[in-house]
Amino acid sequence: MKIEQIYTGCLAQGAYYITSNGEAAIIDPLRETQPYIDRLEYDGVKLKYIFETHFHADFVSGHLDLSKKTQASIVYGPTAKPEFDAIVATDNQVFEIGDIKLKVLHTPGHTMESSCFLLIDEHGKETALFSGDTLFLGDVGRPDLAQKAAQLTKEELAGLLYESIYTKILPLSDDITVYPAHGAGSACGKNMMKETVDSLGNQKKMNYALNQPNKEAFIESVTEGLLPPPGYFGMNVAMNKKGYDEFENVLSHGMNSLSVGEFEAVAESTGALILDTRSDQEFALGFIPQSINIGLDGDFAPWVGTLIVDVKQPILLVTDEGKEEEAITRLSRVGFDNVLGHLSGGFHSWVNAAKEIDLVNRITAEQFASEVKIGKSKILDVRKESEYEAEHIEEAYSKPLAYINDWIKDVQPQEHFYLHCAGGYRSMIAASILQARGYRNFTEVAGGFNAISTTNVPKSAFVCQSKVHS
Structure with a gap:
């Protein structure tokens, strides 16, 4: 038996490739399928099943292309309604791959069809849990993404998630290895660890969601502090469900x-x-x-x-x-x-070709330090709110890049402002969007807060509520 985690950092996403005695299964594959085909050919195994933990919102899965190329069956958990040929499994249904088995655990809450797959090895021992977006390392799946489809509130979905985790997952052995669908950086959770593999026993000890005294406390803890999901999530769900x-x-x-x-x-x-x-x-x-x-x-x-x-x-x-x-x-x-x-x-x-080009007014952190006037100059910090709250330039406004389409309308074109992020990547994105929409009276700081931190510009870790979202 072989288990390989294929982790894609850009999406903070883990797909899984499992082989046993000439057969293989792939869980939550990415859109491009050739790397999986190459692995199958190299190992000389036949792909028998493609397991989908749920209809993904943050990426388009490769299940359809992979099934077409290999004739492998696509498997979803109970209640899934894909608009293509697939096996919709029953709770506790077992699928054989070579000498091992994958058992379906229906775990609704993140979405209604969400399921985990419990691996039973060739000796009959439960050894691994492919937990999808139900259980992350350090977190659980957010319960607010499937509200419209399920016609339930996020609190009601969180209640279902509680039942799934506390009745289906927590009773499992501590030595089971947890393989989640995402890690730190994914928008599918709020408190994920940077690690991508852990034991269930360690998660029982340190995962905040697994240590709540009751259902009400669980619901409150997992629904607190959820940021709005990216706008493309719904369209990705539709593509995964309908085809592409x-x-x-x-x-x-x-x-x-x-x-x-x-x-x-x-x-x-x-x-x-x-x-x-x-x-x-x-x-x-x-x-x-x-x-x-x-x-x-x-x-x-x-x-x-x-x-x-x-x-x-x-x-x-x-x-x-x-x-x-x-x-x-x-x-x-x-x-x-x-x-x-x-x-x-x-x-x-x-x-x-001597075509017209454009430029962003970018200065160094040292130039910024020499000309900025704290309390008089306007400064927009486009980092995440959590970064801003940890430390920020005094009197700076928190304007996270993720919400630029909302706050850009409040920018006064005649008022000059400085723009920075942590290192320059996000502030240049913001600068390009601003200029494309006609805003040019600003200065972007190269190197962002990391570079500014080496200067004498005053900084603060105090959260000034009137500045956030203003």
Whole structure:
């Protein structure tokens, strides 16, 4: 028996590849299926089942393409209603893969169909739990994402989650290994650990949700402090439930190489969003006017989904040469399939064609320290609220990047402000969005709060409530 966790840092997502005696199962596969096909061929095993812990909201699963290529059956837990051929299992149903078994544990709460899969090894011992979004390390799945579909409140879903965890999972042996679907950085929970594998016994000791005195306390603890989910989540659920275009078609379409003239023509005729995936340092040196910068080197796909929202938005790519396929692949993971092509030769071809370029007014942390006037200068901090609360520049306003589409309307175009994040990645995203929408009276700080912290700019860990969301 072999268990392999295939972890994708950009999405903080874990897929699982399991083999036993010539057969295999894959749990929660990513959109691109070739890596799984390569593993199957290398190991000389046949894929028998594709298990889906639930209809995912934060990424588009590869279940349909993988099933088509391998003829493996797709398996969901009870109450799932996929709009394609699949096995909808019953609670406690057992599936055999070689000499091992996977037992379905229906654990509603995160979603109504959410299920965990308990691995029983060749000796009949319960050894691992693939817990999906029901149980994370340090947390449990948020109960507010399936309210509309379930026609229940988040409190009612949290109550179901309590019953699932306390009756189905906690009675299991402490030595069982927990393999969750997500880790720290995912928007599917609020308090996840950076580790991606742990024992159930350790989770029983340290996971706050597993140590509540009663159901009411559990409901209160897991529903407290939930941030609004990214806007693309509902569209990803629909794609996972209804189906989607084959990944190879999406990739072929996106790999359409466009000359400068063709790129301009397509942008003009389609209203496509120009997405520049270069680093913030490169983008700062010049970019195509009206383009949005979200760098591949950061949490690229989740930020695209959070900020662009509509998965059907036509997109034109500007990338470093050789990075086109990676950008298209990572966009497809969150359902952004409408990539019309990419600029041949990247931004350099635009410059060589003597086309107009734009710039962001970026300064160093030292320049910022020399010219900012605390109490008089306006400073926007686009980090998460938790980062801001830990420490921030005195008199700075908390304006998290995730909510820029809400707070941008409150920005006064005539009033100058400074803009920073932790290191420059998020503030350049914000800067590009602001300029694309006509706001230019600001200065962005390179290196962000990390660089500012080395200067004498006054800082505070006190949360000034009047500044947050103001």
